[in-house]
Every structure is written in structure tokens, then in C-alpha cells.
Amino acid sequence: MAAYAVGLPLALAMLVFVPAGTWRWAPGWALIVFLIAGFGLSAAVLARVDPVIFRARSRFQPGTRRWDLRLVTVMLTAMVAIFPVGAYAATHGEPPLPAWAVALGYLLMTFGIVVTAWAEAVNAFFEPGVRLQTERGQRVVSDGPYAFLRHPGYVAALALFFGMALALGSRWALVPAAMAGALLVLRTKWEDDLLRRELPGYADYAARVRWRLLPGLW
Secondary structure, eight states, X not given: OHHHHHHHHHHHHHHHHHHHTOSOOHHHHHHHHHHHHHHHHHHHHHHHHOHXXXXXXXXXXXXXXXXXXXXXXXXXXHHHHHHHHHHHHHHTTOOOOOHHHHHHHHHHHHHHHHHHHHXXXXXXXXXSSOOOOGGGTOOOOOXXXXXXXXXXXXXXHHHHHHHHHHHTTXXXXXXXXXXXXXXXHHHHXXXXXXXXXXXTTHHHHHHHSOOSSSTTTO
16 A cells, blocks of 8 residues: 555656656646545545455456456556656647646546545455456446446446546647547446356346446447
């Protein structure tokens, strides 16, 4: 936990301010403070609610599907690229986004953090990797946001990807955000297919809750 508390802010600062070429860039500081405060508060609450599950979520567990490890590696690379691409573009001549677009970015990030915490709070089987948790008696969860969408954590991640790009004030940052989002949609499809095949009760749940990510669309 201490490593995250020190390492994450430092990593974010390097990803933002090295490409920007200056430490005196207010949008970069605003984004970093927002992310650290938002996720720090969320983590503190979840760690108090269930410390055992919280520790399990901090790493990929044995049995995670190999295709998921490969997919997540590429997806996270695209997500991380949002920061240097956006910081460089926004400080090296890219016309600034309008204030409403930046505000929308912060609204999307707020939505993403809140929905992620909500999904984690009601779903004891929420983990970073795709696998069947047979050792823990995994079952279908239909409470909270899962009553409306089958993969609310992924909806939250999409909101975070695009929210971070907009908060940096960069159109170019939307490119890696879109790449990460496309890979996340693919992961949603593959995970959903796996759960239909191998998790008892999931097919019935999918018949009741029709939408994976976007109500009325998919």
C-alpha cells in the first residue's frame, strides 16, 4: 500500500511533466491531484469494507486466462500513453479544448471512480484478471450496478479513459484513449462469452440483463 502511495503519484508526475517540459503546468497538477484523491478515497473505503478482497484485487491471480494477460498488457500501454501524449500535445502548440470539454472530462472521471467503487463493493469476485474463481465458489452477481449492466466496471473504465484525455485538454490524447477503449470492448466480448460457457447461471442472468456496456445499444 505504501509503495502505491509513493510510486503512483511519482509515476503520474513523470508521465505528465516530462513530456510537458515543465513542472508549472496547472492542468497536469489538477489531473494528478484529482486521480490520487479520488482513487485514494475509494481504496481506503474498500480496504475497510473487506481487506481480504481488497488485497486480492491488487494483483493478477493464478488461473487468469493467458489471452487476457496479453490483451491487458496492450490495453494498459494505450491507457498509460494518454498522459504523455496529452501533456506533450497540450503544451506544444495544440489549440486548447473548450472549458466545457475539460469539465466533461472531470465529470466522466468522477462517474468512473464512483461506479468502479460501487461495482467492487457489491461484487466479491471483482478482480483485475479474467478467470473462473472456482476456489471461491464464484456465482453470478446481480446487485447494485449489475442489475442494469453486465459489466459496469468496464463502463467505468471507458469513462476514465476518455475523461483523462479531456481533462488534459488534448484532442490527441483521445487517440490512445480510443485504442484502449476498443481493446476493452473486445475484452468485454471475450469475457462475456467465457462466463456464458462456464459460469452456472450466467446465461439466465444475461437473458434478464440484456446489455453488456451501453443500454439500448450493446
